[in-house]
Amino acid sequence: MPPPDEPDETLYARTRRGDMRAFDTLYARYEGRLFAFLVSLLGHRADAEDAFHETFMRTLSSREVVFDRASFRTWLYRIGRNVALNQLRSRRQQSAAQDEPAASTLAAPVPAPPPDQALEQRETAAALQEALARLPPHLCEVFHLRSSGLSYEEMAEVLEIPTGTLKSRMNLMVTRLKHEMMRR
């Protein structure tokens, strides 16, 4: 197996050369957090799985990925966000074509944690999940990006906004999240 501290960029290059052990390491690093980020944007687990698949394939296949401009992680989240936004756009177009009111998928509850966890643990974890589900998407995605360990600069790059805007959005997210958690 590759060493656990091997940089993402090296694993990326090795995966592109067909090294599946490098892919497994890369996948294990991001499966949890990137997937949670996509679920927070799309609301549905199945859609998030499709988006996750497309995000990984596009990041690995894209010729635009250049690491002197941004890290692998930044590229991955940026591409993931674009994939999710495209899915939402086509979903809206489909519901408009069917002349149905667009469902508020962003506010859909996040799937429950695995059943083997204790009931008490599930309840406490659900408190934050419910509070997050009540946040507007642009604040919810900030929480997930930050939880993934992205720096301000990386987050600003992913969201394509200035750092100042990001900081005020972070402050707003913390205030709103606290409020939502107290409301429960």
Next chain:
Amino acid sequence: MTTMERPVTCTGVADELLAYHLDLVEDDARQAIDEHLLGCQECLRAFLQLKHQARGASELRPGSAARQRLRDEVARTFRPPALARVRAWLARPVPLYQSLAVASAAVLLAVATPGVLRRAASQPPPVAGPRVDTARVTPAAASLY
């Protein structure tokens, strides 16, 4: 990022726990919260609970079928050409004990082969004994004697 007076009270700390968890507090506020958490079990418990919740909210995973589907596609897309695979196989790292075993076998072969060949060359060819005629005597031939 979030500025605050030194949060020495439980209420002040509770108010900042989320920002603290997301690493959004200034250094002096962080230090004050660190110190408070070390001495206050209630706040420490609240912080650990929040951390657990945040982990639960951020640690969903795709299903195993989705994982396998992605893995298969990556393997198919980035599979190296046959020649590169052979080259990689030849250049693969070999464990030390295997290398030593092969090297020992080669040395033994190199040392033993000349001796065996020399011994084989120095042995006299087998001497032929008196020829015994084992042919049966036919009745026609017997009549000649």
